[in-house]
Amino acid sequence: MLHVAVATRAFRRYSTYRAATLAGIFTNSVFGIIYSYAYLALWDANPTAGGYDAQDAVTYVWLGQALLMTIALWGGGTTDDLAERIRTGDVAIDLYRPVGLLGWYLASDLGRAAYHLLTRGLGPTVIGYVVFDIALPSSPLTALAFAVSLVLAVVVSFAIRFLVASTAFWLLDQSGVKVMSGAFAIFFSGMMLPLVLFPGWLGTLAQALPWASYVQVPADIWLGKHTGADLVAALGFQVMWAVVLLAACQGVLRLATRKVVVQGG
Amino acid sequence: MSVTEPLIDVRDLERTFDVRRRVEGRRRRVRDSVLAVHDLTFSVDAGEMVGYIGPNGAGKSTTIKMLTGILVPTGGQVRVAGLDPSRDRVELARRIGVVFGQRSTLWWDLPLRDSFALLQKMYRIPPARYRDNLDRFVDLLDLGDQLDTPVRQLSLGQRMRGDITAALLHDPEVLYLDEPTIGLDVVSKGRLREFLRALNDERGTTLVLTTHDLQDIEALCDRVIVIDHGTSVFDGPLAGLHEQGGSTRTLVVDLVDEAPPIEVPGAVVRRVEGPRQWLSFPAEASAAPVVAAVAASYDVADLSIQEPDIEDVIRELYSRGA
Numbered sequence: 001m002l003h004v005a006v007a008t009r010a011f012r013r014y015s016t017y018r019a020a021t022l023a024g025i026f027t028n029s030v031f032g033i034i035y036s037y038a039y040l041a042l043w044d045a046n047p048t049a050g051g052y053d054a055q056d057a058v059t060y061v062w063l064g065q066a067l068l069m070t071i072a073l074w075g076g077g078t079t080d081d082l083a084e085r086i087r088t089g090d091v092a093i094d095l096y097r098p099v100g101l102l103g104w105y106l107a108s109d110l111g112r113a114a115y116h117l118l119t120r121g122l123g124p125t126v127i128g129y130v131v132f133d134i135a136l137p138s139s140p141l142t143a144l145a146f147a148v149s150l151v152l153a154v155v156v157s158f159a160i161r162f163l164v165a166s167t168a169f170w171l172l173d174q175s176g177v178k179v180m181s182g183a184f185a186i187f188f189s190g191m192m193l194p195l196v197l198f199p200g201w202l203g204t205l206a207q208a209l210p211w212a213s214y215v216q217v218p219a220d221i222w223l224g225k226h227t228g229a230d231l232v233a234a235l236g237f238q239v240m241w242a243v244v245l246l247a248a249c250q251g252v253l254r255l256a257t258r259k260v261v262v263q264g265g
Numbered sequence: 266m267s268v269t270e271p272l273i274d275v276r277d278l279e280r281t282f283d284v285r286r287r288v289e290g291r292r293r294r295v296r297d298s299v300l301a302v303h304d305l306t307f308s309v310d311a312g313e314m315v316g317y318i319g320p321n322g323a324g325k326s327t328t329i330k331m332l333t334g335i336l337v338p339t340g341g342q343v344r345v346a347g348l349d350p351s352r353d354r355v356e357l358a359r360r361i362g363v364v365f366g367q368r369s370t371l372w373w374d375l376p377l378r379d380s381f382a383l384l385q386k387m388y389r390i391p392p393a394r395y396r397d398n399l400d401r402f403v404d405l406l407d408l409g410d411q412l413d414t415p416v417r418q419l420s421l422g423q424r425m426r427g428d429i430t431a432a433l434l435h436d437p438e439v440l441y442l443d444e445p446t447i448g449l450d451v452v453s454k455g456r457l458r459e460f461l462r463a464l465n466d467e468r469g470t471t472l473v474l475t476t477h478d479l480q481d482i483e484a485l486c487d488r489v490i491v492i493d494h495g496t497s498v499f500d501g502p503l504a505g506l507h508e509q510g511g512s513t514r515t516l517v518v519d520l521v522d523e524a525p526p527i528e529v530p531g532a533v534v535r536r537v538e539g540p541r542q543w544l545s546f547p548a549e550a551s552a553a554p555v556v557a558a559v560a561a562s563y564d565v566a567d568l569s570i571q572e573p574d575i576e577d578v579i580r581e582l583y584s585r586g587a
Contacts, residue, residue, distance in 0.1 A: 001386055002383075002386040002387050005382075005383055005386055006383075009372070009375065009379075009383070013374055016374075089368070090368055092330070092335060092365075092368070093363075093365070093368055093369075093370050095335040095354070096333055096335065096358060096361075096363045096370070097358060097370075097387060098355050098356070098358035098359045098387060098388060099355065099387055100355070257335055257336060257337055257351065258337045
């Protein structure tokens with residue numbers, strides 16, 4: 001119940017920034033259009049690149065734009081609040097509460113993600129559907145699997161952002177690490193280019209790293225590239241990374257109270 | 266928990282921090298271990314009001330962080346309400362309250378009422394008890410008109426009262442207050458102290474108060490623990506602090522005419538300003554013989570006595586500790 005209340009509050013807090021939301025949807029759409037034409041040119045030259053046809057490729061573009069803010073791909077979200085609270089020492093207040101820090105921030109980030117999904121996610125998807133006729137999930141099961149995959153994408157992204165924010169316990173400021181992590185995320189999530197296009201060992205590596213959970217896995221589920229046991233394996237891959245990374249977050253938190261000074265008196 | 270066990274029990278507590286510092290002539294920074302708290306032993310019984318004071322950097326906050334479980338000691342033992350704070354942090358958090366003068370536990374974007382409602386869920390406070398406590402504290406702290414105001418729009422005093430309500434809704438056994446009156450005006454300070462005293466009287470809530478405002482201590486605490494350089498340099502009643510600190514009372518004498526420094530047995534002139542002179546004598550001595558001696562030899566227009574200043578006493582203790 002508490003965590004639902006926390007998520008609801010985060011949803012409301014983000015929903016106060018209406019102008020920023022509209023500007024964001026506009027930006028996503030502009031990039032969606034640019035990328036769409038670039039991909040169409042690419043698939044015109046090689047119509048089966050990465051096992052995608054041209055409609056798959058354009059759908060992938062708009063899914064990427066829709067996921068960008070929903071999963072807070074290049075950082076930000078409620079983990080920025082955490083980093084700021086570590087820097088100012090206010091994190092002490094969070095630690096005095098009879099509730100785990102990780103669950104609290106996760107609930108909060110899920111609330112934020114829900115808001116961004118309904119605005120920054122839905123907006124570009126509708127525009128992509130109207131302007132570029134993107135593919136929709138072929139069955140209710142596919143849609144449901146995509147929904148699950150999307151939640152897992154947010155959790156994996158949250159865990160990585162939480163780890164990045166935790167570096168503030170040692171470095172006092174997360175910004176350097178955040179920029180670096182954001183660069184990795186853009187490249188290895190398939191945001192810039194679908195991972196299915198990465199050649200040889202680089203492709204294998206990219207598909208095994210946690211960032212593949214961000215865009216590549218949910219997009220492939222939406223496109224119906226995973227079915228049956230393959231679909232279970234794809235979701236299992238995300239679950240595995242979510243569990244491993246959340247455990248790492250918990251470990252880092254324990255280490256922080258053992259090793260580190262909480263800033264300020 | 267047995268009846269005889271103190272509520273807070275600290276034994277040989279130690280906390281070191283690793284710091285790296287630059288040393289001239291060396292390329293790598295040198296690892297250094299700093300003793301923030303060491304050899305600290307004290308216990309607090311349920312219902313006590315204890316002032317925990319010391320200069321900046323003495324180890325006050327480090328101690329409080331270990332008492333509340335957000336920092337793990339590197340040596341010694343802490344037990345609070347029968348729990349090991351760092352191991353049972355979440356369980357302990359349900360039984361303690363924390364108030365910071367300079368930080369807020371409230372959510373800046375929420376009205377007070379919603380912040381309190383979130384805390385009710387967080388501490389799983391039974392609805393009836395929650396309503397009782399809320400009504401009571403809102404009434405006592407005069408917060409009725411602010412309940413629907415977002416926290417960011419509250420004045421410092423209002424926010425502070427909101428924070429204190431927030432810390433007490435779950436009936437904590439111990440309330441830690443860190444500089445609770447900082448930045449408040451005199452009237453608000455007085456009201457707050459009155460409230461805390463009543464809380465201790467009526468509910469037996471144990472108070473641990475860290476502050477630089479020694480009037481807080483004088484108004485509230487029967488017992489003071491003074492910490493300096495990471496360890497306790499005094500632990501006892503406020504009166505004992507005066508004795509140990511060698512505190513003095515001051516007799517202010519207004520003479521009819523200017524005169525050379527007064528010479529009477531048992532007192533020393535500290536200051537002369539025109540016809541006014543300041544004489545100090547030991548705090549435990551009676552003022553009567555000094556007053557009589559002055560009146561016998563000089564033309565006195567007026568007399569007054571100043572009680573020892575606890576601030577001076579503590580300064581004296583610090584300087585001796587160093």
